[in-house]
Amino acid sequence: MARVGFIGFGRMGKALMGGFLAKGLIKKDDVIAYDKDISIMKNAGVSTKYSAFEVVEASDAVFICVKPQDMEDVLEEIRDIAGSRLIVSVAAGVSTGRIEERLHEARVIRVMPNAPALINEMAGAFCLGKRALPEDGAYVGGLLNSVGVAYQVDEGLMDAVTGLSGSGPAYVYYMINSFIEAGKSVGLPDDVALNLTLQTVRGAVNMIIASKRDPVDLIEDVASPGGTTIEGLKALDDGKVDEAIMEAVRCAANRSRELGK
Numbered sequence: 001m002a003r004v005g006f007i008g009f010g011r012m013g014k015a016l017m018g019g020f021l022a023k024g025l026i027k028k029d030d031v032i033a034y035d036k037d038i039s040i041m042k043n044a045g046v047s048t049k050y051s052a053f054e055v056v057e058a059s060d061a062v063f064i065c066v067k068p069q070d071m072e073d074v075l076e077e078i079r080d081i082a083g084s085r086l087i088v089s090v091a092a093g094v095s096t097g098r099i100e101e102r103l104h105e106a107r108v109i110r111v112m113p114n115a116p117a118l119i120n121e122m123a124g125a126f127c128l129g130k131r132a133l134p135e136d137g138a139y140v141g142g143l144l145n146s147v148g149v150a151y152q153v154d155e156g157l158m159d160a161v162t163g164l165s166g167s168g169p170a171y172v173y174y175m176i177n178s179f180i181e182a183g184k185s186v187g188l189p190d191d192v193a194l195n196l197t198l199q200t201v202r203g204a205v206n207m208i209i210a211s212k213r214d215p216v217d218l219i220e221d222v223a224s225p226g227g228t229t230i231e232g233l234k235a236l237d238d239g240k241v242d243e244a245i246m247e248a249v250r251c252a253a254n255r256s257r258e259l260g261k
């Protein structure tokens with residue numbers, strides 16, 4: 001797929017393109033972008049066009065990276081030029097069916113990225129519309145895995161992905177904030193509480209990855225009977241933190257389902 005277009009070149013559009021370029025999966029000369037915001041266009045650093053229509057006309061594959069509420073305008077504008085091109089949408093909650101209804105022949109792929117895509121640490125997923133070919137999935141999967149991790153799933157699971165990894169960074173920020181506040185409440189200076197928390201979270205994530213062990217086994221390693229950690233774990237159990245996390249993911253997935261209707 002030689003020429004790759006971007007309609008909407010804000011945070012996500014730029015981040016995706018940056019990752020694809022950095023991994024050498026696309027060439028800068030083959031990128032074409034359009035954003036409604038003129039200041040973004042002035043600093044795009046790639047070839048730009050004056051409309052979404054022109055981007056599609058000049059591209060083999062097009063990433064639409066606008067907010068969900070701007071999708072209808074974009075689809076209306078590119079309806080007569082999209083043809084059978086590969087159209088990749090990152091708009092949350094917009095189904096492939098809705099895009100296929102507007103673009104009658106396009107091969108459509110829908111992506112649910114998450115905020116850390118902005119630093120090449122995405123956890124996300126994508127699904128294929130009914131006209132997308134397996135090789136389209138392989139192509140887009142290859143691109144997305146250059147900015148993190150992306151799984152191909154059935155479209156019915158996109159709401160679940162939204163509930164877990166789409167909304168997940170906010171839950172992790174929430175928990176990190178609680179740890180920092182807790183550290184301060186037991187007497188640590190602000191910067192010490194912050195940096196010990198961040199390194200503890202990073203260390204724990206890297207332990208799971210490096211050891212390839214189940215988190216439950218790793219808990220057992222550090223929770224010796226009569227020790228300190230087991231007391232803390234009891235408090236988490238008493239507070240039903242596991243149930244609250246289940247509920248958070250379930251509520252976000254349900255909301256995603258509602259918004260997509």
Ligand SMILES: NC(=O)c1ccc[n+]([C@@H]2O[C@H](COP(=O)([O-])OP(=O)(O)OC[C@H]3O[C@@H](n4cnc5c(N)ncnc54)[C@H](OP(=O)(O)O)[C@@H]3O)[C@@H](O)[C@H]2O)c1
Binds near residue numbers: 013
């Ligand atoms: N950022 C994230 O963490 C994240 C995570 C998951 C999914 N997403 C999805 O990614 C998509 C983009 O999000 P974002 O954070 O990159 O938003 P953003 O930074 O606001 O970028 C979107 C850009 O699209 C432009 N735009 C709007 N309508 C347009 C049109 N008709 N033609 C061309 N450009 C148009 C906007 O311009 P104006 O500002 O002038 O309207 C804006 O510059 C959203 O659908 C969102 O659901 C984002």
